[in-house]
Amino acid sequence: MTETKTMLEVSGLGHRYGGGGGHQAIADLTFQVRTGELACIVGPSGCGKSTMLRSISGLIKPTAGDVRLGGAPVNGVPTDLAVVFQDYSRSLFPWLSVRSNVEFPLRSRGLSKAERRSRADEVLEWVGLGAAAKKYPWQLSGGMQQRVSIARALACRPSLLLMDEPFASVDAQTRFELEDLLLRVRKQFDSTVLLVTHDIDESIYLADRVFVLSKSPASIVADLEIPLGDERDQITTRESETFVHLRSEVARLLDVRSAQAPAAAAAETIEKSTVDDTTKQLAEAEKADAHN
Numbered sequence: 001m002t003e004t005k006t007m008l009e010v011s012g013l014g015h016r017y018g019g020g021g022g023h024q025a026i027a028d029l030t031f032q033v034r035t036g037e038l039a040c041i042v043g044p045s046g047c048g049k050s051t052m053l054r055s056i057s058g059l060i061k062p063t064a065g066d067v068r069l070g071g072a073p074v075n076g077v078p079t080d081l082a083v084v085f086q087d088y089s090r091s092l093f094p095w096l097s098v099r100s101n102v103e104f105p106l107r108s109r110g111l112s113k114a115e116r117r118s119r120a121d122e123v124l125e126w127v128g129l130g131a132a133a134k135k136y137p138w139q140l141s142g143g144m145q146q147r148v149s150i151a152r153a154l155a156c157r158p159s160l161l162l163m164d165e166p167f168a169s170v171d172a173q174t175r176f177e178l179e180d181l182l183l184r185v186r187k188q189f190d191s192t193v194l195l196v197t198h199d200i201d202e203s204i205y206l207a208d209r210v211f212v213l214s215k216s217p218a219s220i221v222a223d224l225e226i227p228l229g230d231e232r233d234q235i236t237t238r239e240s241e242t243f244v245h246l247r248s249e250v251a252r253l254l255d256v257r258s259a260q261a262p263a264a265a266a267a268e269t270i271e272k273s274t275v276d277d278t279t280k281q282l283a284e285a286e287k288a289d290a291h292n
């Protein structure tokens with residue numbers, strides 16, 4: 001039997017901003033991401049997802065717990081880690097061409113000019129931007145700019161790719177395209193990915209495993225294997241019984257109503273408000289009767 005290695009190990013991670021009397025943003029997070037796995041973290045807004053990512057990427061020193069990448073403790077930003085942020089417009093250099101943006105982080109990694117060029121061109125082909133290498137970010141659509149960010153992260157061949165709401169700033173159609181792109185490239189580059197999102201459907205569609213976070217201070221409330229196989233597509237996968245079941249399960253864990261189809265949710269809202277209105281009217285009628 002082959003042993004599955006752990007790439008990321010988070011143990012008892014906690015962070016309190018502002019010292020003793022300050023704000024506890026995350027509390028006692030413990031989870032692992034296996035090598036080659038795509039794990040998604042889904043949690044309510046403000047629960048501490050960004051704080052967790054900052055702690056994992058060494059940008060802040062957590063006030064409790066421990067993070068290990070490839071077995072080594074994370075103290076400071078590890079060189080074999082890459083991050084893709086939501087806001088592509090602020091993470092790309094507008095004065096550099098697409099190719100130079102992708103090559104940029106490779107400069108500090110000791111690669112020759114020719115190696116940098118060949119790596120950049122390879123990943124740009126993979127994200128479908130081979131023909132845009134000489135353009136500037138501001139000449140591209142938002143979705144294309146986010147492809148550049150993904151290419152730049154992959155060019156570093158990181159042990160772990162962290163993605164913080166990477167598709168939250170693009171339209172729905174582009175979001176689907178980028179999700180499928182991520183599924184293709186993570187296979188091609190055998191990447192280990194930890195992606196944070198507040199979108200339940202996205203987390204299930206992309207992941208091998210979903211961690212569900214509680215409200216702030218965040219802790220893990222569930223660790224779900226996603227048995228949807230390697231071949232996924234936006235229509236049949238999302239229609240499958242397994243997907244629909246998982247979506248309801250995650251929504252219940254998060255205690256939200258968004259697991260329902262919009263029409264069903266709207267119908268329930270109407271039904272509920274009708275019931276509430278009727279109850280109110282009956283109570284008022286009873287009150288009026290009592291006065292008469």
Ligand SMILES: Nc1ncnc2c1ncn2[C@@H]1O[C@H](COP(=O)(O)OP(=O)(O)OP(=O)(O)O)[C@@H](O)[C@H]1O
Pocket residue numbers: 017018023024025043044045046047048049050051052198216
């Ligand atoms: N630098 C900071 N100083 C003090 N409190 C902070 C700081 N950064 C975040 N917080 C607080 O910590 C909590 C968690 O914030 P965080 O940004 O990690 O959550 P999040 O889940 O990423 O939010 P969102 O879903 O809105 O992006 C929030 O209550 C926030 O106000």
